[in-house]
Amino acid sequence: MVKRVVLAISQREYVAKLxxxxxxxxPSWEIAAYTHDSALRRELQESRPIDLLIGQPDLLRxxxxxxHKVGKIIALVREKGRAETDWQEIVxxxxxxxxxxxxxxxxxxxxxxxxxxxxxxxxxxxxxxAGKTTVALNFIRQAGERGLRTFYLNxxxxxxxxxxxxxxxxxxLSRLLYALQAHPEQWDSLVQQLCRHQSQLRTDYLDAxxxxxxxxxxxxxxxxxxxxxxRSSGKYDLIIIDPDSxxxxxxxxxxxxxxxxxxxxxxxxQTLLKTExxxxxxxxxxxxxxxxxxxxxxxxxxxxxxxxxxxxxxAPLAVLPYIPQWKTIDQPGRxxxxxxxxxxxxxxxxxxxxxxxxxSSRHRKEEAxxxxxxxxxxxx
Numbered sequence: 516m517v518k519r520v521v522l523a524i525s526q527r528e529y530v531a532k533l534x535x536x537x538x539x540x541x542p543s544w545e546i547a548a549y550t551h552d553s554a555l556r557r558e559l560q561e562s563r564p565i566d567l568l569i570g571q572p573d574l575l576r577x578x579x580x581x582x583h584k585v586g587k588i589i590a591l592v593r594e595k596g597r598a599e600t601d602w603q604e605i606v607x608x609x610x611x612x613x614x615x616x617x618x619x620x621x622x623x624x625x626x627x628x629x630x631x632x633x634x635x636x637x638x639x640x641x642x643x644x645a646g647k648t649t650v651a652l653n654f655i656r657q658a659g660e661r662g663l664r665t666f667y668l669n670x671x672x673x674x675x676x677x678x679x680x681x682x683x684x685x686x687x688l689s690r691l692l693y694a695l696q697a698h699p700e701q702w703d704s705l706v707q708q709l710c711r712h713q714s715q716l717r718t719d720y721l722d723a724x725x726x727x728x729x730x731x732x733x734x735x736x737x738x739x740x741x742x743x744x745x746r747s748s749g750k751y752d753l754i755i756i757d758p759d760s761x762x763x764x765x766x767x768x769x770x771x772x773x774x775x776x777x778x779x780x781x782x783x784x785q786t787l788l789k790t791e792x793x794x795x796x797x798x799x800x801x802x803x804x805x806x807x808x809x810x811x812x813x814x815x816x817x818x819x820x821x822x823x824x825x826x827x828x829x830a831p832l833a834v835l836p837y838i839p840q841w842k843t844i845d846q847p848g849r850x851x852x853x854x855x856x857x858x859x860x861x862x863x864x865x866x867x868x869x870x871x872x873x874x875s876s877r878h879r880k881e882e883a884x885x886x887x888x889x890x891x892x893x894x895x
Contacts, residue, residue, distance in 0.1 A: 518541070518543070518544045518545070518566045518567065518622055519544070519545045519547075519563070519564065519565050519566045519567075520537065520544055520545070520546050520547070520565075520566060520567045520568075520569065520618070520622075521546075521547045521548075521549070521555075521558060521565050521567070521568045521569070521570075521585075522534055522546065522547070522548040522549065522569055522570060523548075523549050523550075523552075523555050523568065523569070523570025523571065523574040523575060523578075524548070524549075524550065524570055524571055524574070524591060524607075525550050525551075525571060525573075525574065526550070527550050528700055529607075529699070529700070530548045530549075530550060531548065532611075532699070532700060533548075533611065533614070534546050534548040536611045536615070537615065537618070540615055541615075549574075552574055552577035552578060555570075555574060555577075555578055556577075556578050556581060559578055559581035559582060559585075560581060564584070564586070565584070565585045565586065566586045566587065566622060567585070567586060567587045567588075567589065567618065567621055567622050568582060568585045568587070568588050568589070569588075569589040569590075569591055569605070569618060569621070570589075570590070570591055571590070571591050571592075571607070572590045572591075572592060572600050572602075575588065575590060575600075575602070587603070587621045587622060588602045588603070589602060589603045589604070589605055589617065589618065589621045590602040590603070590604045590605070591604075591605055591606075591607040592604045592605070592606060592607060593606070593607060593608065594606065595736075603617075603621055605617040605618070606736060606740075608695065608696040608697060608699060609695065609696070609736070609737075609740035609743075611699070611747075632752065633746045633747075633749075633751050633752060633753070633754060634752070634753055634754070634774040634775060635742060635746060635753075635754045635756065635772065635773045635774050635775075636654070636753055636754070636755050636756070636773060636774065636775045636776070636777060637755075637756045637758065637769055637770060637773040637775075637776050637777070638650050638651040638654065638755065638756070638757055638777045638779065639758065639760070639766075639770065639776055639777070639778050639779065640760050640778065640779040640780070640786075640790075641760060641762075641778075641780075641786065641789040641790040641792075641793045641794075642760050642785070642786050642789050642790075643759075643760050644781075645760070645779040645780065645781055645786065645813055645814075646779060646813045646814060646835075647757055647758075647760075647779060648669070648671075648676065648757055649813075649841065649850055650777065650779060650811070650813060650835065650860070651667065651755050651757040652667070652679075652716060652850055652851060653850070653851055653856060653857065653860045654755060654777070654860055654863070654864070655667055655716050655717070655718045655753075655755050656715075656716050656717065656851045656857070656860075657857060657860045657861045657864055658752075658753055658755075658864065658869060659716065659717025659718065660717075660861075661864070661869070661870070661871035662871055663752040663753055663869070663871075664750060664751045664752045664753070665717065665718040665719070665751060665752065665753045665754070665755060666710075666718065666719045666720070666745055666750070666751045666753070666754045666755070667713075667716070667718045667719070667720040667755050667757070668720075668721065668742070668745070668754060668755070668756045668757070669720070669721075669723065669757045670730065670738070670756055670757065670758040670759070670769075671730070671757065671758065671759050672727045672730040672731055672759055673727055674723040674724060674727075674730075675723065676720075676723045677722070677723040679850070680711075680713060680720065680722070680723070682722070682723075683711060683722030684709055684722045685722060685723070685724050685725040685726075686724065687709040687710075687721045687722045687724070688721055688724055688729055688730075689724065689728075689729045690705060690709060691705055691706070691709060691721070691741070692729055692733070692737060692741065695737070695740060695741060695744060696737070702744065706748075709721065709722075715848055715851065716851065718755075719750075719751075733765070734765075735764055735765050735768040735769075738765060738768065738769060739768060739769075739772055742754065742756070742769075742772065743772075753869075756769065756773070762793050762796070762797075767797060770797075773807070774807065775807050775809065775867060776807055776808045776809065777809050777811055777863075777867075778790070778808050778809065778810050778811065779811050779812075779813045780810060780811070780812055780813070780826065780831070781812070781813060781814055782812060782814075782815065782816070782820050782821050782822055783822065784822050787822055787823075787824070787825075787826070790826060791825065791826060794808075794826065809832045809833075809863075809866075809867055810826050810827055810831045810832060811831055811832055811833045811834075811835060811863060812824075812831040812833070812834045812835065813835045813837075814835070814836075814837040815834040815835060815836055815837060816837060817836065832863065832866050832867070833859060833860075833862055833863040833866060834859065835856060835859045835860065835863070836853075836855055836856055836859060838853050838855075838856055841853075
């Protein structure tokens with residue numbers, strides 16, 4: 516069924532880009548776009564029905580007397596709750612797939628995932644020191660061995676991956692976040708410029724920032740928009756996210772939007788209790804789906820558990836061995852060079868049913884990424 520959607524946005528380049536995107540994603544929709552209230556007024560005075568009017572509050576207020584026949588109205592705002600409207604609101608400066616999801620919701624039609632098969636997998640732990648980064652990098656390496664295209668996104672407030680990848684552009688994330696909010700038309704060119712590729716890990720990544728400011732100030736909505744932007748690019752099969760340990764709203768939203776969660780625990784009484792408390796809190800009061808969580812015991816000693824494991828009622832999905840030599844390593848080549856650890860992570864991927872891409876797809880991997888290359892410092 517044809518849906519008629521009218522856009523009312525003063526920025527000419529922005530409305531043109533949004534209209535083009537909507538026509539590509541929903542070819543059955545009829546899209547009209549206006550940047551001035553006079554032209555919008557003439558459109559509304561016609562007798563043709565409009566299923567959805569989406570626009571900036573100032574433009575919508577100019578035609579308030581003519582919008583009583585519009586099926587649905589969505590205000591495109593800079594920040595929800597600040598425009599003082601009675602309409603449904605969508606944040607304007609976020610990824611187009613997220614905006615489309617909100618528009619579909621406004622029209623009451625089923626949302627179609629823009630992921631194109633890309634899964635978001637978060638490596639998480641209820642406490643620090645569980646080895647999240649080590650697990651994430653080995654997970655990425657084994658996924659690359661299967662021909663999967665990956666993107667590594669470190670979201671720790673204090674990001675020390677410059678020890679592994681070397682120093683690059685410390686403002687990469689800040690510049691991308693700014694473009695995402697204020698200049699979405701610059702996103703593609705910035706991604707080409709700022710994203711790098713690590714050949715041994717076979718992954719794309721962003722350089723570690725020197726200052727934690729953008730991580731501290733990042734909202735849940737902006738984080739979700741950032742992840743969705745990479746997910747919807749069509750370049751990746753997996754996005755592996757490496758966040759801080761924590762129990763705040765930011766962490767909850769990240770786990771909720773993730774397709775799979777690799778939740779690390781140690782054979783340590785305090786870590787296991789913290790995990791149990793946090794999991795119970797989120798399930799009872801906020802809601803994190805238990806079924807998409809894969810509990811993994813990291814730094815195992817090769818024997819049985821010393822402490823009681825009561826997180827899932829069954830044994831952890833995988834046990835990853837403790838490699839004491841890694842405590843002083845600052846080179847990623849060595850972090851992924853342990854055959855016993857690689858084998859354990861490969862078994863984890865099997866149990867999570869992370870399938871191998873076809874050989875032809877694997878050969879196209881480097882072309883699909885199409886971004887700046889870099890060499891790791893001191894790779895072994």
